[in-house]
Amino acid sequence: MQISAKKQINIGKVQIDSIVSLSPLAGVTDYVLRKLIREYSKTCLLVTEMISSEALVQKPDTNITYTDKEEAPISFQIEGHKPELMAKSAKILEKKASIIDINMGCPINKIVKGQDGCSLMKNPQLARDIVIAVKETVNIPVTCKFRLGWSQDSKNFIEFAQIMQEAGADAVTVHARTRSQLYSGAADWNELSKLSGELDIPYFANGDIINPQKALECLEISKADGISIGRASMGDLSLLYRIEKYLNEDILIPEPDLSEKISMIKKHLDAEIEFRGEETGIKFFRKFYPCYIKNIRGGADYRHRLVTELNYNNIINILKEILHNGQE
Ligand SMILES: Cc1cc2nc3c(=O)[nH]c(=O)nc-3n(C[C@H](O)[C@H](O)[C@H](O)COP(=O)(O)O)c2cc1C
Incomplete structure (x- = not known):
């Protein structure tokens, strides 16, 4: 190169x-x-x-x-x-x-x-x-x-x-x-x-x-x-x-894997909540899920659940489920 x-x-x-x-x-x-x-x-x-x-x-x-x-x-x-x-x-x-x-x-x-x-x-x-x-x-x-x-x-x-x-x-x-x-x-x-x-x-x-x-x-x-x-x-x-x-x-760092992406989502979501307050932060963040979570098994269903969820703990549980299923 x-x-x-x-x-x-x-x-x-x-x-x-x-x-x-x-x-x-x-x-x-x-x-x-x-x-x-x-x-x-x-x-x-x-x-x-x-x-x-x-x-x-x-x-x-x-x-x-x-x-x-x-x-x-x-x-x-x-x-x-x-x-x-x-x-x-x-x-x-x-x-x-x-x-x-x-x-x-x-x-x-x-x-x-x-x-x-x-x-x-x-x-x-x-x-x-x-x-x-x-x-x-x-x-x-x-x-x-x-x-x-x-x-x-x-x-x-x-x-x-x-x-x-x-x-x-x-x-x-x-x-x-x-x-x-x-x-x-x-x-x-x-x-x-x-x-x-x-x-x-x-x-x-x-x-x-x-x-x-x-x-x-x-x-x-x-x-x-x-x-x-x-x-x-x-x-x-x-x-x-x-x-x-x-x-x-000339160092090619690979794209973050699923586990890294889930950590990024959590960090990004938490920071938006801190900046905007819980409800606004959660709603604001919805546009980012499809960008972070692409090409995974059951992706459409997960994305739908995430963009309609308002409860923070439920969001975290969905993210854990995605990680668990993705690593099976
Ligand atoms: C959601 C969205 C918001 C954008 N907002 C702006 C903006 O505020 N100012 C601007 O100059 N371009 C804006 N753009 C255009 C982008 O800066 C960029 O020119 C375009 O997305 C092409 O680059 P990309 O393929 O790397 O995304 C926006 C594009 C998108 C998709």
Whole structure:
């Protein structure tokens, strides 16, 4: 295997001692998940879920912005389309953040029906004004995350990345799908390689990186400076660490086995309960069971029982049953 030559990335004045970053996932990459990922990887770039600039300016002190010093380096992602509000919200977050990231890729209707998220790719002038306003307001690096374009026949990511760079962006992350694709089809890492040589700032490749080998493949194909890992981090707290080990030291740590996954679930669930309270924590955690528990005998039945259970002790008993049956 050819080991990745790069082990760090400079994003503006911030040096990240890793080329692996977490993707922002709304309702997923909260303080709890980030902290648990940080227990494994001391160096990866953590990223918050998107934070609405409008909501933040109205109510600056919310759970969604909670962090602590051990999380650094951490990027806070903001979402919106009004340069003034985006700048204000970046200012609110500046003390907590190592980097401010701007969401220009979210495809969901609720977001793009205004001018937010990926619809900014149809309005590069406005996207540019947002970056300029945020850069003028904060003293930390600013990055942008977007897609290949709005649709197959309007892939403008190269020109768009260059405009963001000119406006002052210190790095970009590109999800290798268009808005029209949503999450369908395969991420086109090859397409991302067209960015190589076109930018002076680093670019991160994103989409469908699910294990260490795919991380290396994506880096080789996309020629990116770094990679960003989203959904696959939901069922394995050690994934970013395992990817770093493989890229930096050629050490392939196997995927956690069932017993390790059950321990991860328990730790993750307990931490969500501590952070959110028992009932909210248990309900919040439901989305994670299918990610942790895949490909096991009777999986559908177990998942159904777990996502409908509200009693903590019963959940623990189901987890014990899964482990017991899985090890028979
Ligand atoms: C549940 C969910 C929530 C997401 N939330 C965000 C978000 O808040 N901000 C953002 O830029 N992208 C968001 N994304 C997109 C991811 O960051 C990422 O670009 C996409 O999932 C592709 O990467 P992956 O294949 O590694 O998951 C979200 C995706 C999912 C599935």
